[in-house]
Amino acid sequence: xxxxxxxxIRATAVxxxxxxxxxxxxxxxxATGEQSTAPTLVNATAAYCVDTAQVLTSTRGDExxxxxxxxxxxxxxxxxxxxxxxxVPLDREITVKQAWVQGKYAVGDRSSPYLGLAEGETYxxxxxxxxxxVANANDACACLVHYxxxxxxxVSPAEAESEFLKRMNDNAKELGLEHTVFGDTIGYxxxxxxxxxxxxxxxxxxxxxxDLVELSNRESYGxxxxxxxLKSSFVVDGYLLEDAVGLIAGQAxxxxxxxxxxxxxxxxxxxxxxxxxxxxxxxxGGRTWFDPGNAYEDMLKMVPYVLGHYAxxxxxxxxxxxxxxxxxxxxxxxxxxxxPAEAVELMVPNGDDHPITKQITFDSEKIYESEFNGxxxxxxxxxxxxxxxxxxxxxxxxxxVIATVDLVARDSINTDAFKSVIAGLGDFLFDGAxxxxxxxxxxIIAVWILITIVVLIVRAVMWFRRREKxxxxxxxxxxxxx
Numbered sequence: 001x002x003x004x005x006x007x008x009i010r011a012t013a014v015x016x017x018x019x020x021x022x023x024x025x026x027x028x029x030x031a032t033g034e035q036s037t038a039p040t041l042v043n044a045t046a047a048y049c050v051d052t053a054q055v056l057t058s059t060r061g062d063e064x065x066x067x068x069x070x071x072x073x074x075x076x077x078x079x080x081x082x083x084x085x086x087x088v089p090l091d092r093e094i095t096v097k098q099a100w101v102q103g104k105y106a107v108g109d110r111s112s113p114y115l116g117l118a119e120g121e122t123y124x125x126x127x128x129x130x131x132x133x134v135a136n137a138n139d140a141c142a143c144l145v146h147y148x149x150x151x152x153x154x155v156s157p158a159e160a161e162s163e164f165l166k167r168m169n170d171n172a173k174e175l176g177l178e179h180t181v182f183g184d185t186i187g188y189x190x191x192x193x194x195x196x197x198x199x200x201x202x203x204x205x206x207x208x209x210x211d212l213v214e215l216s217n218r219e220s221y222g223x224x225x226x227x228x229x230l231k232s233s234f235v236v237d238g239y240l241l242e243d244a245v246g247l248i249a250g251q252a253x254x255x256x257x258x259x260x261x262x263x264x265x266x267x268x269x270x271x272x273x274x275x276x277x278x279x280x281x282x283x284x285g286g287r288t289w290f291d292p293g294n295a296y297e298d299m300l301k302m303v304p305y306v307l308g309h310y311a312x313x314x315x316x317x318x319x320x321x322x323x324x325x326x327x328x329x330x331x332x333x334x335x336x337x338x339x340p341a342e343a344v345e346l347m348v349p350n351g352d353d354h355p356i357t358k359q360i361t362f363d364s365e366k367i368y369e370s371e372f373n374g375x376x377x378x379x380x381x382x383x384x385x386x387x388x389x390x391x392x393x394x395x396x397x398x399x400x401v402i403a404t405v406d407l408v409a410r411d412s413i414n415t416d417a418f419k420s421v422i423a424g425l426g427d428f429l430f431d432g433a434x435x436x437x438x439x440x441x442x443x444i445i446a447v448w449i450l451i452t453i454v455v456l457i458v459r460a461v462m463w464f465r466r467r468e469k470x471x472x473x474x475x476x477x478x479x480x481x482x
Contacts, residue, residue, distance in 0.1 A: 037305075038305060038309075039301035039302065039305050040301075041059050041298045041301060041302060042278075042293045042297070042298055043059075043060070043275050043276065043277050043278040043293070043294075043295055043298050044058075044059060044060035044061070044063055044065065044195075044196040044275065044276045044277045044278075045057075045058065045059045045060070045196060045273075045274065045275050045276075045298050045299075045302055046058040046059075046061060046196040046197050046199065046200040046273070046274050047200065047271060047272075047273050047302060047303075047306040048200035048201065048203070048204050048271065048272050048273075048274075049269065049270070049271055049310070049347045050204045050207055050208070050263075050269075050270035050271065050272060051269050051270055051312075052312070052345065052346050052347050053204070054346060054347055054402075055197050055200065055201075056271075056306055056310055056347055057302075057306060058196060058197050059196075060196065060277070061195060061196055061197045062179075062195060062197075063195065063196070063277065064179065064193045064194065064195055065193070065194060065195070065196070065252065065257055065259075065276045065277050066183075066187075066190040066191065066192055066193065066194075066252040066253065066257055067180065067182055067183075067187055067192045067193070067194040067199075067252070068111070068187045068190070068250060068251060068252030068253075068257060068259045068276075069136055069187055069248045069249060069250040069252075069259050069261070070180075070187065070194055070199050070202060070203075070259065070261070071168075071182050071184065071185070071186060071187030071192065072132055072133070072136065072141050072186060072187050072248060073202055073203065073206045073247065073248060073261070074168045074171065074172060074182060074202060075132075075141055075144070075145060075164075075168060075185050075186060075187075076129060076132055076133070076141070076144070076206075076212060077171065077205065077206055077209060077212070078148075078164065078167055078168050078171055079129075079144045079145065079148045080129075080209060080211075080212060081171075082148045082152045082153065083125065083148070083152070085152075086152045088125070088152070089125075090124065090125045090126040090129065090211070091124050091125070091126060092124065092125050093122050093123065093124050093125075094122070094123065094124075094125065094128075094143065094147050095120060095121070095122050096117045096118060096119055096120065096121045096122070096123065096143055097119055097146070098118075098119035099146075099157060100139075100142050100143050100145075100146040100147075101114075101117050101118075101119075101139040101142055101143065104138045104139050104142045104186060104188060105138045105139060105188065109254045110251060110254050110280060110281060110283065111188065111189075111190070111250070111251050111252060111253050111254045112138050112188050113135055113136045113137055113138060113227065113250065114137055114138050114139045115131055115135065115137045115139055115140055115224075116139070117139045117140065117143060123140075123143070125144070125147075126215070127140075127221075128140045128141070128143050128144050129144065129212060129215055130215040130218070130221045131221060131224060132144065133212070133215050133216040133246070133247070133248055134215070134216065134218055134220065134221045134224055134225075134226045134227070134228075135221070135224045135225075135226075135227055136227050136248060136249065136250040138186050138187075138188050141185070141186045142185070142186050145160065145161060145164050145185045145186065146160050146161075148164065149161070149163055149164040153167075161184070161185050164185050165182060165183075165184065165185050168182050168185065169181060169182055172202070175201060175202060175205050176201065177194070177198040177201060177202060178198070179193065179194060179195045179197075179198050180192075180193065180194040180195070180198045180202070181193050181194075187250075187252065189253075190252045190253040190257065194276075196274050196275070196276045196277075199259070199261065199274040199276060200261075200272050200273070200274045203247055203261045203263070203272040203273075203274060204272050206247060207245075207247070207263050207270060207272055213245060213246050213247065213263070216228075216245075216246030216247045216248060217231065217245050217246040218231075219231055219232045219234075220232065220234070227249055227250060228244075228246065228247070228248060228249035228260060228262065229249065229260075229296060230244040230249075230260065230262050230296065230299065231244055231246070231262075235288050236281070236288050236289060236290065239296035239297075239299075239300065241262065241264075241299070241300060241303060243264050243265070243266075244262045244263070244264060244303075245262065245263040245264060245265070246261075246262060246263060247261045247262055247263060247272070248260075248261055249261070249295075251280040251281065253280075254280075255280065256278070256279050256280035257276070257277055257278075257280070258275075258276075258277075258278040258279060258280045258281065258290075258294070258295050259274070259275065259276045259277075259278070259295065260274070260275050260278075260295045260296065260299055261273065261274045262299065262303075264303055264307065266307045267312075269312060269347075271303075271306060271307070273299060273302060273303055273306070275295040275296075275298045275299050275302075276295075278293075278294055278295035278298070279291055279293060279294055279295075309349055309350060310347040310348065310349060310350070311347065311348065311350050312345055312346070312347055313345065313346060313347075313348045314343070314344075314345050315344040315345065315346050315348075315356065315395050315402070315403055316340045316343065316344050316393070316395070316403075316405060317340065317343045318339055318340055318341070318342065318343055319339070320339070321337035321338060321339050321410060322338055322339060322340060322358065322360065322393050322407055323337075323338050323360055323378070323393075323407070324336070324337055324338075325337075325338065325367065325377075325378050325379060325380050325390075326370060326372060326377045326378070326379045326380075327379065327380060327381070327382060327413055328370070328379055328380065328381035328382065329381070330381075330382060330415045331381070331382040331413055331414075331415065332382070332413065332414055332415065333413060336380060336384060336409060336410070336411065336413050337409075337410040337411070338390055338391065338407040338408065338409065338410065339407070339408060339410045340393065340405045340406070340407065340408075341389070341405055341406040341407070341408045342405055342406075344395070344403045344405055346402055346403060348397060348402070349397075349398075354397055354398060355397070356395050356396065356397050356402070357395070357396050357397075358393055358394070358395060358396075359393070359394040359395075359396060359401075360391060360392075360393050360394075360407070361391050361392050361393075361394070362378055362390065362391040363389070363390050363391050366380055366390060367379065367380050367390060367391065368380075380413075382413045382414055382415045383412070383413060383414050383415060384409050384412060384413040385409065385412050386408075386409055386410065386411055386412045387408050387409060388408060388409045389406045389407070389408055390407055390408065390409060391406075391407040392404055392405065392406050392407055393405055393407055
């Protein structure tokens with residue numbers, strides 16, 4: 001009995017030890033695990049489908065924030081485009097100048113991570129791109145800005161940042177970022193404004209830069225560990241996301257406004273995610289952590305929900321007709337089909353409780369209502385050319401317009417010559433004064449015909465009576481013989 005008790009105690013101790021070991025191992029959440037119910041999110045969040053260019057979901061989407069690390073993505077894209085335009089390879093080495101890094105960070109300021117690059121040191125362009133993304137390093141990004149502006153744009157050192165910043169803001173306008181203005185080139189000091197929905201649009205543009213995304217997706221670059229804690233648990237544990245791809249993380253000011261951006265793929269479809277305006281990191285005695293309600297908690301809720309809740313669906317194609325029009329007088333056919341000008345595929349929520357409805361708008365100058373069999377039908381007169389835009393169709397889900405497409409003629413409709421002549425003759429004969437005159441003539445003719453018929457009937461009756469009378473006269477009388 002005692003042996004059995006000791007064995008039970010040892011087994012329990014081993015089990016507890018195993019549980020303790022599991023608890024200290026880094027936890028990793030799967031992005032592809034489906035979550036059917038919408039999560040409660042604390043901070044400003046947004047999810048975007050790269051392939052369909054859709055903002056799938058957002059909270060606090062119109063609230064403005066300092067761009068912070070979003071600025072680095074814009075800065076690095078601008079620098080990469082300049083390098084491509086000038087055919088400069090990423091393995092080219094450049095030498096740091098003191099003016100490039102001076103005043104770009106403050107020791108102890110959590111909003112200005114830095115490597116400590118010093119004048120005269122030489123680094124490859126790839127190293128500066130990678131550390132700007134992985135380490136969110138202000139001085140690395142500043143070196144890229146000055147090198148590109150002074151060397152590739154031929155701008156004086158005094159004007160380098162302002163001219164580079166102008167190019168960044170011009171690029172933001174081209175991307176349709178209506179609420180974004182960058183106040184500096186590296187995201188230091190909390191200048192500028194943006195929204196979380198603009199953030200995912202910019203992140204989607206960045207995601208198309210494969211070489212930069214690959215650099216941002218590294219758990220570490222040399223001895224430098226990724227400051228996006230969805231990718232690395234070296235500094236902060238508990239937020240690893242299995243399928244996260246990059247992109248960048250950090251806070252806009254020393255007080256907070258933490259932002260994290262990442263991407264995921266599922267079934268060949270790419271998504272980007274952003275959380276902004278979150279509480280900043282806490283540091284004490286070399287230990288770094290985040291209080292509850294942080295950006296990573298929201299991200300770990302949002303990503304599985306979006307990946308499990310949305311699916312790619314064909315909304316319309318260029319083959320199936322949307323609406324049928326009747327054709328007016330003289331057309332060679334009685335109907336015309338309208339089809340979408342382009343096919344549309346969108347991400348839509350799963351399930352039958354989110355039906356998609358259509359709302360059709362016709363070109364009022366070309367299409368009118370006409371009655372047929374007691375019902376009004378949209379009608380168009382010939383001629384019509386194949387591909388003519390005759391209206392539009394909007395697709396709505398949950399009361400929101402998710403797509404609008406032009407409606408075009410599937411076929412050409414010409415005027416039938418015979419029908420046209422008959423229709424023209426009818427218009428001539430029955431419209432206006434001629435029509436009134438003809439109606440009087442037809443009425444007289446109809447009366448004459450009626451009288452003629454009556455007369456013929458009377459004559460026929462009289463003839464029949466005379467015939468019967470004559471028959472009776474000619475009939476012989478019967479004679480009885482005795």
